[in-house]
Amino acid sequence: MQLFSTHKLRNIQAQEQAIKKHAILVVDDEVANRKVITSILQYEFIVLEASNGVEAIELVQKHPNPESISMVISDQRMPHMSGVELLSQLAKIIPKSVRIIVSGYTDVESFIGSINKANIYKFIIKPFERADFLWTIERALENFELQQKHDTHLLSLEYIVAERTKELADKNIELEQAYKKLEDISLTDPLTQLKNRRYLDKHIDAKVGLSLKAFQNWQKDTTNPLPHNEQLTFFMLDLDNFKSVNDTYGHEYGDEVLKSIKPLLETLFRSSDIFIRLGGEEFLIVVRDINQTDAQILAERLRKTIKQYVFVVNSYTNFSITCSIGYVQYPYITEQPNALSWQQVVKLTDKALYLAKNNGRDAWVGLSHLNNNINENEITKLLDPDEILTQNNTINLVSNITLTIK
Missing domain, CATH: 3.30.70.270 (Reverse transcriptase/Diguanylate cyclase domain)
Structure with a gap:
């Protein structure tokens, strides 16, 4: 009978971790709320947690690769720093991340102001259905991936254009040099090297x-x-x-x-x-x-x-x-x-x-x-x-x- 292999276990865990390719930062001052959101996301994504805005900013700043944080989900009403204020600051640190506010606060004007101020992707009202919440997160990350692919494609095109432009510039220089050489030849007596x-x-x-x-x-x-x-x-x-x-x-x-x-x-x-x-x-x-x-x-x-x-x-x-x-x-x-x-x-x-x-x-x-x-x-x-x-x-x-x- 083959004994359980810890090496295989680590491989399986590594594969699962690789599948959870998106890192999501969940910020809420209430532990229960964080646990609810984490329980929904933890099987598909890497979940990072912070209990307030200051802690969240510090976590992002100390992260070895902040750009790998694809999404930030924050409660709106937190002490010292609101969700909108937090996401406004994080928009400067990790501008490509998807930003979502979760709150029971239902004033429509505040929704619009929040979205405009922090460039927020979605405002989710509590309470929410688990399935609806997960569907919203998945759609948001699909858009995130599409934007990444779009940005990568643009960078690729810019690189190609830059390379082609450089190639054309180099070719033009070569042609100009060749033309000048031919012109010099056509204007020079080949025997004496005097002009003709x-x-x-x-x-x-x-x-x-x-x-x-x-x-x-x-x-x-x-x-x-x-x-x-x-x-x-x-x-x-x-x-x-x-x-x-x-x-x-x-x-x-x-x-x-x-x-x-x-x-x-x-x-x-x-x-x-x-x-x-x-x-x-x-x-x-x-x-x-x-x-x-x-x-x-x-x-x-x-x-x-x-x-x-x-x-x-x-x-x-x-x-x-x-x-x-x-x-x-x-x-x-x-x-x-x-x-x-x-x-x-x-x-x-x-x-x-x-x-x-x-x-x-x-x-x-x-x-x-x-x-x-x-x-x-x-x-x-x-x-x-x-x-x-x-x-x-x-x-x-x-x-x-x-x-x-x-």
Whole structure:
């Protein structure tokens, strides 16, 4: 015969305790009343007892998990603290609990006031039927469970929404970074890592706008000095006889020469200046805030830097190359800042470069206008690719060499 197992008994008691999942706090100053309510609830729920409001509050505050108290059933008429006053305070400590008042006090107005003050779920009048009382408690706790499920569902949804929002935000950041990377690639010359023509078209308008605005503001008050330092200077550089580098040392080393141009430019110009590879061995540099004298100095430094740089093929072979440079400032006519667009100024820069190459290379040529105005016929002639630039009463040419027409 198997002896009674205390271990099994504890398991059964634990299972029964687990079934009694809701904890209910019963508060009444009369022991008999508490025992009646406890006797109804004890088989389905965990019942906690307190004899007055102060004791009830202390019990809740000391409870290891106050939120596990699903319901508070309190008598209305108790010494020192009424049921409504108690439930009003407990509503702040365990706000999700179901609160019920039990009383023989039947004034309807007091019922409404009590319910509103303490957010009371139900007002049960004594005496009551056991079955009706239990049914009311069970329905109240069903609503409590539904509210818990609803709150849990909302929290779950909020979590899901937060996670999805974060995922979307992360994806947007990834897309923005990928887009920026692709854009950087599309705006950068892959060989030299200099910017390309597309970058120029995309970003030059901002610099042109600043320069143009400065001169337009000056036109409103010509008593102020001309803002020469607000001009943009376009330098066009071409490596002389670059084809011979490819023919002599191979295209691979020719590429290395082109790659070396970027660090050379970075030693001479500011990081705010724009470096563009136009194609082949031709480059464009856009510089802001320099005057004509500064432009000449920069052009000469650029010419010397390229010429003095030694390109090493191997331990016993090296060489140097020269370059030709043309430059023009924008606005071309300071008193007529809108006369020529920046694109037309670049065309003039190309013509100045052509003049430097046609005069023996290893040279720079700067072009500026001598008069304060220019008409349409003069602009057309000036931009005509077949029209050779010459020094005259409207055009000023400066160079490190003596210029002749060829």
